Amino acid sequence: MPARLLLLLCLTGHVFAREPPDVDCLVVHLKYVHCSWNKQGTPEVNYTFYSRFDNDPGKEFSECSNYLQENNTNTGCKQPYQEIQRFYLFNTTLVHGKQISPKVLDLKTKVKLNPPTNMTVQRGRDSNLWLNWTQISVKCVESEVRYRVNNRKWETNQVPTAVQNYCVNLPSSSSLYELQVRSRMGYVCGESSFWSDWSQPVVWGSNNSTDVNRMNKSMSAWTPVLYAVGAFILILLVVMLLHHERIRIRIIPVVPKPSLDLHNIKDWVQFPKGLKESFNYNEHPCLVREYCHVSQSDSEACSVIIPGNESDLSTSCSSSTSTVSTEEEMVSV
Missing domain, CATH: 2.60.40.10 (Immunoglobulins)
Known part of the structure; x- marks a missing residue:
């Protein structure tokens, strides 16, 4: 069995x-x-x-x-x-x-396409890092680029169809950049389910002394210019701020020169037309003395002398006498 x-x-x-x-x-x-x-x-x-x-x-x-x-x-x-x-x-x-x-x-x-070829990486005139490659059937191929800095985690980005370059913005010359590309047939030509293998990595950065020295020279030449422009802009902003905060434009009417005759104020004071005509500047001046209590005998001699109005003398005195007599009667009561 x-x-x-x-x-x-x-x-x-x-x-x-x-x-x-x-x-x-x-x-x-x-x-x-x-x-x-x-x-x-x-x-x-x-x-x-x-x-x-x-x-x-x-x-x-x-x-x-x-x-x-x-x-x-x-x-x-x-x-x-x-x-x-x-x-x-x-x-x-x-x-x-x-x-x-x-x-x-x-x-x-x-x-499944072969990996991209002719991989080049260099710093452009815009100070960005440019990666270029070559692939078959440019109009039909889409790509992916991945790069990492100082052997850290890979960062992957999609590249549109028919584009065969990639830009890394403002790379640091003191860091090491490693870049790779892979491709596949895009949607416009019948999208493939298979990506190519990753290309051979290309590196740029701390070990590229030529690009580093060129960048350092460029930065050292532009540094004084940048500092000067920054200082000028700062001063200009301060001046504009002070001008805006402290200077005010006010319209002040012209003041007429006053007349030597200060009694004639209508020549230098601005009055409305109707008010100005209502003023009567021809009145005679009146002399006024300080009032005081006097005896009846003295009150008979009291007089107020108004130049040009002698006829009013008896009225003024009698008024004064009457006032004193009334006060005396009030005291007697």
Whole structure:
């Protein structure tokens, strides 16, 4: 019984080993189609690979002309193709003896580009760090750039389609910058699900003495100018502030020169027309003495002399006498 079970397991494992492998294909850099069937390991037998695109239905399946091998066993196929063909279905067939394993693949989203080449990085005239590269099919390719400073965490940024440069704003010359790029087919040309591998890193920074010295010389030449401009702007702002806070413009009417005759005030005081005409400046002056209590005998001699009005003398005195007599009567009571 154990021997029979062992024999059954061996036969079952042999059958599973002979099961046809799965075929997977990828368009590499828009140059050729790379198909492989060794994801589960190297097959135990050699398979023959046949393929055909649907854009030429009259064409028969053709055998692979360039096999990829491991230990003299076929594990893949590399065959050229035309770029437009990736938008058509790709029919494949693996054959071993009487065993046939067909599969249909859509290659539109299965494009993997090679990493970008001609990587250059340099400081521009605008003092920014510019990274440039080259990639196939510029109008269809979008890219990603990642960089890190002093071996810290990577920072990744998207680059729009058809752009093959990237700018790092105002880099520090005392730091070390490491940059890489990867690409893929963009949406405008049938977006791919596969990014290329990252390019070889390019570095710039503390070990680039030429750029550092050039930047230091440039900064040392501009430093006095910047200080002078800053000082001038500061002084100008202070002056404008003081002028705004302390100087006020007030309109003051012209004061007329007064007349030598100060009694005639109508010549230098501005009155309304009606008020000015109502003034009577021809009245005679009146002399006034301080009032005091006097006896009755003295009051008879009291007089107020008003020049030019002698006729009023008796009235003034009698008024004074009457006042004194009244006071005396009040005292007697």
